[in-house]
Amino acid sequence: MTESSEYVVVGAGLAGAATAWQLASRGHDVTILERTVPASHDGSSHGSARIFRYAYPDEFYTRAVIESKALWDDLDRASGQALISPFGAVDYGPDRQPEVLARVLADAGVEHELLSAADARSRWPQFSFDTPVLWHPGAGVIDAESAVHAMAGQAVRHGARLLTGWDVTSVTKTSGGYRLASAGGKEITAGNVIISAGGWLPQLLGRLPVPAGFLAGLPEITVRQEQAYHFRYREFSGSVAAWPTFIHKSADIQTYGLPGGRDAGFAGQKVAEYNGGKFIPSAARQTGIVDPANRGRVVDYVKKYLPGLDPEPYAEATCLFTNTPNEDFLIDRAEGITVLSPCSGHGAKFAPLIGQWAADLATGTGGVPPRFRPATARIGAT
Incomplete structure (x- = not known):
């Protein structure tokens, strides 16, 4: 029997774990599919050392760090850890x-x-x-690896399922949503999909059942x-x-x-x-x-x-x-698929806020700063 979930998050790095945490804490049915294990050592969210800083020449990002820090503090309290030294x-x-x-x-x-x-x-x-x-x-x-486990742990505590060793090879549209398949023949159906695949995103984009205009409107990754x-x-x-x-x-x-x-x-x-x-x-x-x-x-x-x-x-x-070329994040959506790329060069410090934005967008309960939705801006989609 094929498993099903209201929301499927592909990728258990910082952004994916943060999104799953936000969705599950709001009471949604969530499944996380991770190619290997959370904070995998061949990904972008492993290890104990990422810079947390407020200094940006663009005030937008400085104010976003302030907003993100409040969510880091929430995570510290929920997990009982101090994730930023x-x-x-x-x-x-x-x-x-x-x-x-x-x-x-x-x-x-x-x-x-x-x-x-x-x-x-x-x-x-x-x-x-x-x-x-x-x-x-x-x-x-930031202790990135501990942060991933803390956010994934909070997601699981709120009812999410974490499936490891799940390498997504295809996403196809169905009458009720989407079907995701793995290299090993496993399948899961989803009402909504959030793709947070980090460095694997470029090879997945062309396999997503989204309008051609949406793909054309995305920046080069x-x-x-x-x-x-x-x-x-x-x-x-x-x-x-x-x-x-x-x-x-x-x-x-x-x-x-x-x-x-x-x-x-x-x-x-x-x-x-x-x-x-x-x-x-x-x-x-x-x-x-x-x-x-x-x-x-x-x-x-x-x-x-x-x-x-x-x-x-x-x-x-x-x-x-x-x-992306201008180092802005990518948090955009076409139909039931949300594409999420926090740009690992500077995205770690924003992880809880990125998760909040992505969850808002995927559920339709809130917006995302327009600078992070370039495809939507180009094609006028919702």
Whole structure:
């Protein structure tokens, strides 16, 4: 007998788990289909270290972070966990425009300081700052893997079913909704489907029974195989708590870093070049092989700008970034199918809010910011 569900969520990463949590907590019949296991290590939501920050040049996103933080607090209370560790954040570099970020934070009422490079170096001698520095203490590090399990756990607590080892190969329209099939021959019918497949989304889009105009109206979705490296703290640089997260944007490279947490044995800082990896057709084509040229660029960067770190990486890994051209999220809907791509380069901090938006859209009980519905805007669908 084929299983059925009112709502089927495909993908148990941060966005999918958040959406399932929101739907189930509202009393809906929900099933989560996960290709392997929640927060899978070949996806975009594994590990213990994602940056949580308020600093954006676009005030829309800063205010969305404020809204998302309230939902993170709800999740902490419901799960009994502290999923964001406070470390603060420093933003600097000629192309990061810390003065602009400071104005946005001031308008949004977010605590911050704008420091000269000299004052910042005095406070954090483990950095070599090259411009004024924005500091905002409310930033921190999200434990992504624990967050996925917390949200999926809340969904299950509210009655959702979590099915693992369920690789969706087809979605077909039926008289009453949709039928989803797996590579192993399993089937489930759904009244509504939410596709939150991360780096696997590009290979699924063409298989969805949605109008051609809807697909044509979607932005290009690209997948990169990124690389991240862990560098040990030197003895003189103090405790892990002395290391904030950072984003540094210079003319030749954009980097970010954060305490690596258990991913790095709590011994070092995770440092990476933003969007420095190669494009791949989909997550299914990732190799897990680190590009030596990328490693060299990041090592050279650490030698120049992070004197508080040993410039020889003691651990390294690849991960996935799924992005739209302007880095806006994609939360759009055609008939009974919602397509969800939170753009893993900066989407983690918004996960509970993205889940709320997606649940509102899928149920028809609320709206989504129009900037995240490009196909609908183009074809005038509802």
